[in-house]
Amino acid sequence: MSDTLLCWHAERAGLDVLEGALGKLAEHGIQISRVMYLIQAQSHARIPPSINDARVEPIRIDLVDPTRHQLIYEAIQEQVLPRLNTVAGRLHLNLSPGTPAMHSVWLILHAGGVFAPGTRLWSSQPDRLDPVQFEVSTYLAEIRRQQRLDPKVPSYNPEARSAARREAMNSLFRYARVTGAPLLILGERGTGKSRLVETQVATLKQRPNKVVTLACGGLESTLAESLLFGHVKGAFTGAAQERKGLLAQANGGILFLDEIQDLPRPVQRQLVRVFQDRQRRYRPIGSDKEISVDFELVCASNLPMGQLRERLDEDLCDRLSHLCVSLPALRDCREDLHEDWQRVWGDCRVDADLPVTAPWSNALAKRLAEHPLTGNLRDLQRLAALCMAWFEPGNEAHWLDKALQQWSGAAHDSSTAELIRMGSREEQTKYFHAELALRTKATEGSWKAAAKALDCSVKTLQRDAEGYRGLPEELKY
Ligand SMILES: Nc1ncnc2c1ncn2[C@@H]1O[C@H](COP(=O)(O)OP(=O)(O)OP(=O)(O)O)[C@@H](O)[C@H]1O
Numbered sequence: 001m002s003d004t005l006l007c008w009h010a011e012r013a014g015l016d017v018l019e020g021a022l023g024k025l026a027e028h029g030i031q032i033s034r035v036m037y038l039i040q041a042q043s044h045a046r047i048p049p050s051i052n053d054a055r056v057e058p059i060r061i062d063l064v065d066p067t068r069h070q071l072i073y074e075a076i077q078e079q080v081l082p083r084l085n086t087v088a089g090r091l092h093l094n095l096s097p098g099t100p101a102m103h104s105v106w107l108i109l110h111a112g113g114v115f116a117p118g119t120r121l122w123s124s125q126p127d128r129l130d131p132v133q134f135e136v137s138t139y140l141a142e143i144r145r146q147q148r149l150d151p152k153v154p155s156y157n158p159e160a161r162s163a164a165r166r167e168a169m170n171s172l173f174r175y176a177r178v179t180g181a182p183l184l185i186l187g188e189r190g191t192g193k194s195r196l197v198e199t200q201v202a203t204l205k206q207r208p209n210k211v212v213t214l215a216c217g218g219l220e221s222t223l224a225e226s227l228l229f230g231h232v233k234g235a236f237t238g239a240a241q242e243r244k245g246l247l248a249q250a251n252g253g254i255l256f257l258d259e260i261q262d263l264p265r266p267v268q269r270q271l272v273r274v275f276q277d278r279q280r281r282y283r284p285i286g287s288d289k290e291i292s293v294d295f296e297l298v299c300a301s302n303l304p305m306g307q308l309r310e311r312l313d314e315d316l317c318d319r320l321s322h323l324c325v326s327l328p329a330l331r332d333c334r335e336d337l338h339e340d341w342q343r344v345w346g347d348c349r350v351d352a353d354l355p356v357t358a359p360w361s362n363a364l365a366k367r368l369a370e371h372p373l374t375g376n377l378r379d380l381q382r383l384a385a386l387c388m389a390w391f392e393p394g395n396e397a398h399w400l401d402k403a404l405q406q407w408s409g410a411a412h413d414s415s416t417a418e419l420i421r422m423g424s425r426e427e428q429t430k431y432f433h434a435e436l437a438l439r440t441k442a443t444e445g446s447w448k449a450a451a452k453a454l455d456c457s458v459k460t461l462q463r464d465a466e467g468y469r470g471l472p473e474e475l476k477y
Helices: 015-027 069-079 100-111 136-149 163-176 193-204 221-229 265-276 305-311 314-321 334-348 362-370 377-390 396-422 425-444 447-454 458-466
Strands: 003-008 032-040 054-061 091-094 120-125 128-132 183-186 211-215 254-258 296-301 324-326
Touching: 003 015, 015 032, 015 120, 015 128, 054 069, 069 100, 163 183, 163 193, 163 324, 183 193, 193 211, 193 254, 193 296, 211 221, 221 265, 265 314, 305 314, 334 362, 334 377, 362 396, 377 396, 425 447, 425 458, 447 458
Parallel strands: 003 032, 003 091, 032 054, 091 120, 183 296, 183 324, 211 254, 254 296
Antiparallel strands: 120 128
């Protein structure tokens, strides 16, 4: 398929520049069949209908002053951008013709992602044509990606307002500094355990930039073993290549085992053995050679200590419980919520149009004061996403209200489900029965009709509904 070239008519060098560029592009194996040729409206140059088999499409722009960037942009927006939809093949942009001011305009448009992915930039002189490899849009995208993946912002302020968080941070700062002893971080899901390990813990342990993480959920024993310890080629069917395990990768850094309770028991035992050895020696699967590694072990779990104990190998649990920090849930440190919301907002805000400081109102303060926040920081992230979706410049009260309405609506179901999932089997069954009773009453219209639909007595249903006692009022159906 042949391509399109977009460029400016260089008044002084005339059509020679275009002809030269077309020739050089052909040397690169690029066939141009169409040229979108921007030219001053006042220019007297005669533009031929085609050059070197390429159809030349003059686009006359009334622009006397090439440093009027805003006007150039508007002209391009009106006269060039709509035509980009009709480009077949790839778009090439020759940056060089025109004034240096024009070069900046092209680059800015490219950086803003105006041109389709795959558009190639070229810089030319009559005797040369060089690709411009500096992909501005990719560069910006990369910065944004890094900001998300590699957050440098410490997750929590150690000088927290609430006593619960201050105490947790105080313990964290003391415990994380102890070398050679595993650190255990407990906290409900979304309390920021992983982020804490990647930022503050890694810094305190003086091993920044090297946190090797294994999410232990859903791994069966042999896979978990091979991921952690690695294997030699041919160690088992399918082991076509040698694989370096995470323990080896974490050498000199931190091995972070997230949701440690899900690590299969036999692998937990193996880990204990490595940890009992001062030199941290182990054998990759199928190898007869021992490897010695140096890493700090940090584990996290969203279970409280009592439940975690039931899921962990006894020895491993004993080792892990020496230095254990419990991160409080957000609803237990509401004094910090204003700051948390600012931080989450700053974290999620990518679009420069959005306000730098997080939106705030009395209604939001009230919602934050009473919301169960069972998803912790993720609830705040959901609110931030809704704010971004409803955002309209200059009308904060309106879009914030809209976002809050949606947030409250969506919170109902997920929060109820969340709370129900948190209890013991007995409690969960109780909540389930209560939910069933109340929902059936709501759909059938009365206790009598609900009892008939479920084939039980009204008394049974009303007793079941009592099971919701203890749930926050707003979560009851
Ligand atoms: N202090 C913070 N400020 C703003 N955002 C944060 C903060 N800490 C974590 N986050 C963000 O909140 C989300 C939840 O954090 P994280 O994954 O660390 O929690 P977690 O406790 O490990 O959750 P889970 O147990 O579900 O893995 C992530 O998207 C993270 O980037």
